[in-house]
Amino acid sequence: RKEVEQDPGPFNVPEGATVAFNCTYSNSASQSFFWYRQDCRKEPKLLMSVYSSGNEDGRFTAQLNRASQYISLLIRDSKLSDSATYLCVVKSGGYNKLIFGAGTRLAVHP
Amino acid sequence: DTGVSQNPRHKITKRGQNVTFRCDPISEHNRLYWYRQTLGQGPEFLTYFQNEAQLEKSRLLSDRFSAERPKGSFSTLEIQRTEQGDSAMYLCASSLPAANEQYFGPGTRLTVT
Numbered sequence: 571r572k573e574v575e576q577d578p579g580p581f582n583v584p585e586g587a588t589v590a591f592n593c594t595y596s597n598s599a600s601q602s603f604f605w606y607r608q609d610c611r612k613e614p615k616l617l618m619s620v621y622s623s624g625n626e627d628g629r630f631t632a633q634l635n636r637a638s639q640y641i642s643l644l645i646r647d648s649k650l651s652d653s654a655t656y657l658c659v660v661k662s663g664g665y666n667k668l669i670f671g672a673g674t675r676l677a678v679h680p
Numbered sequence: 681d682t683g684v685s686q687n688p689r690h691k692i693t694k695r696g697q698n699v700t701f702r703c704d705p706i707s708e709h710n711r712l713y714w715y716r717q718t719l720g721q722g723p724e725f726l727t728y729f730q731n732e733a734q735l736e737k738s739r740l741l742s743d744r745f746s747a748e749r750p751k752g753s754f755s756t757l758e759i760q761r762t763e764q765g766d767s768a769m770y771l772c773a774s775s776l777p778a779a780n781e782q783y784f785g786p787g788t789r790l791t792v793t
Contacts, residue, residue: 602780604780612786613784619780657723659722663736665711665736666711666713666782667725667728668773668782670715670724672722
C-alpha cells in the first residue's frame with residue numbers, strides 16, 4: 571500500500587464548477603500536510619499547507635482529518651488556469667522528507 | 681533568477697554510461713533534497729543534505745547512485761552504469777532549516793536508450 575493515496579482522475583469540469591480532491595495517508599505519525607500543484611512538464615509548487623482547523627486561500631480550501639488520516643482540497647469557481655495535477659503531500663520523519671501521492675489531474679474546460 | 685537551478689535540463693544517454701547532474705539551491709538554504717519522478721507518479725525522495733552532510737538516503741538510491749554536496753552549496757547526483765529504468769525526471773529542492781516549504785528546481789529529464 572502506498573503511503574499517500576489519491577484518485578488519479580482526470581477530473582474534467584467546466585469553468586465555474588466546484589471540484590473536490592481527496593487523499594489518504596497511512597503513517598499516523600506524519601507531521602505536516604500540503605497540497606502542491608504541478609503543471610505539465612514543470613516542477614511542483616506549493617499550493618497551500620493543510621491545518622487541522624482547516625484553512626482557506628481564496629478559492630481553495632484545505633481540510634485535514636487526523637483521526638481518519640484524510641486530507642481534502644476544494645476548489646471553487648474553477649478557472650481554466652487551474653488545470654494541472656494536484657499532489658497530496660505529507661511530511662514524515664525528522665528531516666522534512668516529503669512523501670507525495672501520485673497526483674490528481676484536473677482539466678477545466680470552457 | 682534566484683530560484684533553484686538544475687543542469688542539464690535534458691540528458692539522453694546510452695545504457696551503461698555514467699551521467700552527472702548538478703543542482704544549485706537558493707543561496708541561503710542549507711537543506712537540499714533530491715527526488716525522482718516517473719510518468720504518472722509523484723516525486724519520490726532519494727536523498728537529503730544538511731549543509732555538506734548527507735543525512736538520509738532512500739532505499740531507491742542503489743549503489744549505482746551517489747550524491748555529494750562538497751561545500752554545502754551546490755550538489756551533484758551521479759548515476760553509474762545507467763539502466764533504462766533510470767529514465768525519469770530528477771528534481772532538486774531546497775529549504776531553510778525550520779521551514780516547511782521546499783522550493784523545487786525545474787528538474788533534469790534523463791532518457792536512457
